[in-house]
Amino acid sequence: GQGDLPTEIWEKVKNHPCYSEEAHHHYARMHVPVAPACNIQCNYCNRKYDCANESRPGVVSEKLTPEQAVKKALAVAATIPQMTVLGIAGPGDPLANPEKTFKTFELVAKAAPDLKLCLSTNGLSLPDYVDVIAKSKIDHVTITVNMIDPEIGAKIYPWIFFNHRRYTGLDAARILADRQLLGLEMLSERGILCKVNSVMIPHINDDHLVEVNQAVKSRGAFLHNIMPLISAPEYGTVFGLNGQRGPTAQELKALQDACEGEINMMRHCRQCRADAVGLLGEDRSAEFTTDQVMKMD
Ligand code: CLF
Numbered sequence: 001g002q003g004d005l006p007t008e009i010w011e012k013v014k015n016h017p018c019y020s021e022e023a024h025h026h027y028a029r030m031h032v033p034v035a036p037a038c039n040i041q042c043n044y045c046n047r048k049y050d051c052a053n054e055s056r057p058g059v060v061s062e063k064l065t066p067e068q069a070v071k072k073a074l075a076v077a078a079t080i081p082q083m084t085v086l087g088i089a090g091p092g093d094p095l096a097n098p099e100k101t102f103k104t105f106e107l108v109a110k111a112a113p114d115l116k117l118c119l120s121t122n123g124l125s126l127p128d129y130v131d132v133i134a135k136s137k138i139d140h141v142t143i144t145v146n147m148i149d150p151e152i153g154a155k156i157y158p159w160i161f162f163n164h165r166r167y168t169g170l171d172a173a174r175i176l177a178d179r180q181l182l183g184l185e186m187l188s189e190r191g192i193l194c195k196v197n198s199v200m201i202p203h204i205n206d207d208h209l210v211e212v213n214q215a216v217k218s219r220g221a222f223l224h225n226i227m228p229l230i231s232a233p234e235y236g237t238v239f240g241l242n243g244q245r246g247p248t249a250q251e252l253k254a255l256q257d258a259c260e261g262e263i264n265m266m267r268h269c270r271q272c273r274a275d276a277v278g279l280l281g282e283d284r285s286a287e288f289t290t291d292q293v294m295k296m297d
């Protein structure tokens, strides 16, 4: 139910499956993979999962043009009546592909005005696009924040690409964290609902995420989603976190409990793929391949 939420916020979350635990039983989301490029490197990335930005094996998602994405959105919405949210979350970073991302949102807003628009980003470019986001119909933005301490960030991010050059080490992590928090603050001021996703990496940022929780809470985040790193030994040589294990269910829950307070903790995230379609935890993307969608009318 609405609980203590102001009506204006309740209207935004009541049928968003990620922002409302209750809603995820009844409402579905779809992701359109229109954003292939990324402007940072995360040690756990494999470009198959996003929003969750996770490292586990999966089928490479197809990349879509904005026009294909709209066609797909309409086909999916016509087939799945519970479809309420269209998200852009990858497979790279949506704001590293701003033309494709905002073109897609614009076309979807025109063709399917009932779909809520949802954006997930690493936040590096976020301050540059806050005004564009505010002018679009985007009500929901997720920022992945894994640290506010550059010493920890340097272990997670080997580099970022910013202002036409590559930064590494502490500089990279400091710039990234500053930009993420600034972007969050700017969006909160404009009344856009922000969720923060954090990937829990044992021995790297697990103890630190309580501080991250405080930092994002004080900058107006509506919801905090701490997700487990999913270790994929078969990819161990690809990733910078070679041999890194994920947290146990007990470790994850203990951290979520420690953060539970004035900010709501999301505990029903299913770590979606870049091209996920359906209820959370359900994957109907195979019914909507580009070939199939282009044949539909
Ligand atoms: Fe997608 Fe993310 Fe929007 Fe949801 S997913 S862009 S906020 S519509 Fe949701 Fe999936 Fe977890 Fe993300 S369950 S990985 S939190």
Ligand code: SF4
Residues within 6 Å of the ligand: 038, 039, 040, 041, 042, 044, 045, 046, 047, 050, 053, 054, 090, 091, 092, 093, 122
């Ligand atoms: Fe991969 Fe996302 Fe990190 Fe970019 S921001 S490197 S796509 S996990």
